[in-house]
Amino acid sequence: ETGVTQSPTHLIKTRGQQVTLRCSSQSGHNTVSWYQQALGQGPQFIFQYYREEENGRGNFPPRFSGLQFPNYSSELNVNALELDDSALYLCASSPAGLADYEQYFGPGTRLTVT
Amino acid sequence: DQQVKQNSPSLSVQEGRISILNCDYTNSMFDYFLWYKKYPAEGPTFLISISSIKDKNEDGRFTVFLNKSAKHLSLHIVPSQPGDSAVYFCAGTTSGSYGKLTFGQGTILTVHP
DSSP, X not given: OXXXXXXXXXXXXXXTOOEEEEEEOOTTOOEEEEEEEOTTXXXXXXXXXXXXXXXXXXXXXXXXXXXXXXXXXXEEEEOSOOGGGOEEXXXXXXXXXXXXXXOEEOOOEEEEEO | OOSEEOOOXXXXXXXXXXXXXXXXXXXXXXXXXXXXXXXXXXXXXXXXXXXTTOSEEEETTEXXXXXXXXXXXXXXXXXXXXGGOEEEEEEEEOTTSSSOOEEOOOEEEEEEO
């Protein structure tokens, strides 16, 4: 069983640009959540996808969007990047029908916006 | 609005002694709590959880205590080992949310040999 992987590991973008971050969930996990972790803070929930549909959203503007694909991969897209978007972005996947809330996190993508 | 707070940014403990990490929450809708451990350059890994209908859950060296009236939970690690040195996050969630976790800021635990 492979773990959750994310790409790229690090990314540097300029303010105003757009970025796409990718996540590959564990096989059989049809729920994926994305989190933003600013320096010195805990992860903050961005949104969650379940069977390719958005299933809940945290306090993030619409310029944060996502996609989930049938092959257990997903994307986080951020438009019009701002300096405050600099953070570690984590994806986490859960098995289908999970009732006990355990999630499996990837190592994250470190995004720097200059 | 910080719904989950870990007021100690860091904790230093001698190997073999007990480590106690604390967490407070304000959202009374939370009915499940989890602790995650994070090493540098890795994602958080699940450590232990507790349902709001319990006041204690134990797994090997790790025990989580929940005091619902005080909206407080704690993680005890006994005995502490140098490999336990990491950032520890507590998180709360609600039933049926499929794991929409609300995390605290984390506590850096350092266990000295």
